[in-house]
Amino acid sequence: MAKITLGMWTSHGPTLSTTPQEWLMRVKADQNRPSHPFRLKNYSFDELRDLRRSEDLAEQASLDQRTIRHGRCMTAISKMADIWNDVKPDVAIIMGNDQKEIFNDEMIPAFTVFSGDTLYNEPASAEQISMMAPGIHEAEDGHNPSEYTEYPGQPELGRLIIEQATKEGFDVAQMTKLPKHEKHWSSGVGHAFGYIYRQVMRDKVVPNVPIIANTFFPPNQPTAKRCFEFGRMVGRAIKGWDSDLTVAIIGSGGMSHFVIDEDLDNLFMKALESRNADVLTNLDEGYFQTGTSELKNWISAAGVMFETSLQGEMIDYVPCYRSEAGTGTANGFVCWR
Numbered sequence: 001m002a003k004i005t006l007g008m009w010t011s012h013g014p015t016l017s018t019t020p021q022e023w024l025m026r027v028k029a030d031q032n033r034p035s036h037p038f039r040l041k042n043y044s045f046d047e048l049r050d051l052r053r054s055e056d057l058a059e060q061a062s063l064d065q066r067t068i069r070h071g072r073c074m075t076a077i078s079k080m081a082d083i084w085n086d087v088k089p090d091v092a093i094i095m096g097n098d099q100k101e102i103f104n105d106e107m108i109p110a111f112t113v114f115s116g117d118t119l120y121n122e123p124a125s126a127e128q129i130s131m132m133a134p135g136i137h138e139a140e141d142g143h144n145p146s147e148y149t150e151y152p153g154q155p156e157l158g159r160l161i162i163e164q165a166t167k168e169g170f171d172v173a174q175m176t177k178l179p180k181h182e183k184h185w186s187s188g189v190g191h192a193f194g195y196i197y198r199q200v201m202r203d204k205v206v207p208n209v210p211i212i213a214n215t216f217f218p219p220n221q222p223t224a225k226r227c228f229e230f231g232r233m234v235g236r237a238i239k240g241w242d243s244d245l246t247v248a249i250i251g252s253g254g255m256s257h258f259v260i261d262e263d264l265d266n267l268f269m270k271a272l273e274s275r276n277a278d279v280l281t282n283l284d285e286g287y288f289q290t291g292t293s294e295l296k297n298w299i300s301a302a303g304v305m306f307e308t309s310l311q312g313e314m315i316d317y318v319p320c321y322r323s324e325a326g327t328g329t330a331n332g333f334v335c336w337r
Contacts, residue, residue, distance in 0.1 A: 002241040006087045006248040007305040007312065007336035009298045010080055011255060012195035013329045014135055015320045016073055017142020020066035023322045025135030030258065030327040037289035038259045048259065048325035058324040069318050076316040076333040077199050083335050084200050089248035091154050092208040093234065095300040096192030096252040097215040104181055109173035110220045111230060112212040115158030116176035119210070121188035122148040131185035143194030151197060154207040157241060161209065164237035170230060192252045213300060215293035224288060225281040227296045231303020251301030253294025257329035260319045265330050268295060269314055272334060275306045291329065305336055312336030
């Protein structure tokens with residue numbers, strides 16, 4: 001029977017694929033955003049700056065600190081990739097989300113399982129680059145290849161997960177081919193998955209099943225509890241797979257952003273370490289907004305991993321601030337084997 005031999009949780013955002021100087025390209029967007037969710041309330045940029053003045057975030061967002069924290073992230077990414085190479089799983093299930101890269105306003109499923117033979121990714125065209133917000137194209141090398149590239153799916157396992165989901169009452173979308181949209185800013189598999197291909201697998205991509213959760217966009221975002229139960233279902237599907245292949249489970253996304261909340265992230269890390277599903281699934285849904293919503297991908301992966309005997313460690317946790325208001329991305333790296 002198939003065996004889970006590796007579990008990984010990793011951030012995937014632009015701070016991991018841009019220079020410390022380029023992090024500031026996103027500050028203007030932070031300032032212009034009318035409302036920032038933070039600890040169950042909403043604030044303007046100026047209100048956040050005043051609220052968090054005692055935390056000395058300007059110093060934490062200084063170039064010296066950005067450089068130090070960028071270096072820590074690069075070290076953590078390298079360690080994650082080395083662990084991947086040491087374990088050498090045959091297959092990966094990647095729990096990620098979509099930010100209107102694969103889907104658009106016409107259709108956003110709550111859960112989608114890819115069960116096709118191949119996926120693709122490619123660099124952005126000049127037209128697509130012109131549609132991107134500042135700081136997004138600069139991160140492209142971290143998740144897009146330099147030329148059109150196809151990657152292997154794992155249709156047998158993808159279909160098995162869909163069948164298991166249907167049996168257990170999860171109404172999932174099945175995808176066998178990535179859609180292409182006219183005049184769209186993105187094409188290919190999306191950064192939640194492309195980042196794993198490039199940074200963790202180092203472009204040596206094994207057959208994989210992308211599972212796409214709608215963490216970002218109301219009104220059909222699955223709850224944290226639903227994501228955890230979905231992960232448990234995926235684990236049962238793997239256990240029922242008549243195969244000798246080894247499987248890796250990867251939660252891609254997070255941690256808190258676009259406003260960093262170190263208290264929330266530390267709570268989350270401790271819950272992972274202690275396998276405390278109650279903490280993960282009973283957090284107020286108000287915490288899972290904007291980028292922080294990607295922690296639901298971690299929760300889905302935890303639903304699988306908590307029922308294995310694997311154990312591991314936090315490789316690092318690095319809050320990467322870019323402004324005195326506390327905006328930025330907290331990056332986390334965890335591995336169980």
